[in-house]
Amino acid sequence: MSSAALRLAAAEASDGLLRCPPAEVKGAGPGNLAGVVWRQWRTERALAARGVAFRSTDPAAVEAAYAAMSAEEFDAVNGRQAWANWRTIPASLDMLLPDTPLKAVDLGCGTGGSTAVLAYCLPDGSEVTGVEFAAPLAAVAGGREYPNRAGRCTVRFAVGSVCSPLTDADGRPFADGAVDLVNSSGVIGHHLTGGDLAACLDETARVLRPGGVAALDPGPRLSAGRLTELTTARGLRRVRRTRSNPFDRCGQVVFVRT
Numbered sequence: 001m002s003s004a005a006l007r008l009a010a011a012e013a014s015d016g017l018l019r020c021p022p023a024e025v026k027g028a029g030p031g032n033l034a035g036v037v038w039r040q041w042r043t044e045r046a047l048a049a050r051g052v053a054f055r056s057t058d059p060a061a062v063e064a065a066y067a068a069m070s071a072e073e074f075d076a077v078n079g080r081q082a083w084a085n086w087r088t089i090p091a092s093l094d095m096l097l098p099d100t101p102l103k104a105v106d107l108g109c110g111t112g113g114s115t116a117v118l119a120y121c122l123p124d125g126s127e128v129t130g131v132e133f134a135a136p137l138a139a140v141a142g143g144r145e146y147p148n149r150a151g152r153c154t155v156r157f158a159v160g161s162v163c164s165p166l167t168d169a170d171g172r173p174f175a176d177g178a179v180d181l182v183n184s185s186g187v188i189g190h191h192l193t194g195g196d197l198a199a200c201l202d203e204t205a206r207v208l209r210p211g212g213v214a215a216l217d218p219g220p221r222l223s224a225g226r227l228t229e230l231t232t233a234r235g236l237r238r239v240r241r242t243r244s245n246p247f248d249r250c251g252q253v254v255f256v257r258t
């Protein structure tokens with residue numbers, strides 16, 4: 001059977017929904033978790049010695065700390081997140097969206113690690129916008145390749161805050177209901193609180209179309225239960241909880257816009 005025929009057969013078997021089983025996808029990401037953890041530990045020590053503290057909820061401090069890292073340092077301190085992304089994001093997306101070109105937004109995309117997972121998994125012809133307020137990281141993200149397993153996705157980056165009106169890469173605000181998928185990996189539950197968190201969730205609810213999906217990360221600053229309360233109050237319905245492994249305390253909670 002040709003690959004086109006195989007894809008058609010798979011689409012028919014899944015009622016035209018995007019299939020994204022983590023077991024088929026994770027091989028495209030970083031392996032060797034022990035090496036990832038070692039590089040992260042070593043780099044965090046070196047950054048601490050330079051006074052670069054990125055585990056904060058003060059937006060100015062977070063932006064300054066991430067902007068002070070080299071791309072290599074960022075990728076090292078984000079290593080476990082990158083490893084987890086290749087397992088969590090596919091599990092979050094599997095069988096929830098149509099297997100047709102989609103518009104996606106990746107909140108707080110850093111150097112494009114989570115964006116790369118989205119670009120790999122989404123249907124051929126999809127458009128992904130990464131939003132990042134640390135301009136040097138967004139510049140690195142803009143210089144990467146984003147392979148897609150089925151064809152090609154367009155990937156662009158907007159420099160800005162995820163707590164302000166979300167825009168495309170040309171600075172045009174997304175219209176209400178213009179987006180099929182909002183993803184957040186290592187951002188909401190790590191860095192946002194109070195009014196910033198509320199503003200980010202308001203924007204997520206605003207840009208999503210009915211039936212659109214939000215895959216959002218709880219974390220050290222935000223429990224999955226509280227994230228669910230805040231999002232359901234904004235017209236989203238919780239559909240599943242995903243994790244990279246049984247010991248993962250963050251992962252994502254997945255919601256559908258009603």
Ligand SMILES: C[S@@+](CC[C@H](N)C(=O)[O-])C[C@H]1O[C@@H](n2cnc3c(N)ncnc32)[C@H](O)[C@@H]1O
Nearest residue numbers: 066108109110113114132133134161162185186
């Ligand atoms: C842990 S990193 C995760 C990067 C990426 N999502 C990934 O999984 O590889 C968190 C990122 O969120 C960005 N960030 C934090 N708060 C933000 C905000 N209010 N607006 C835009 N970006 C933000 C940081 O600059 C950083 O790049």
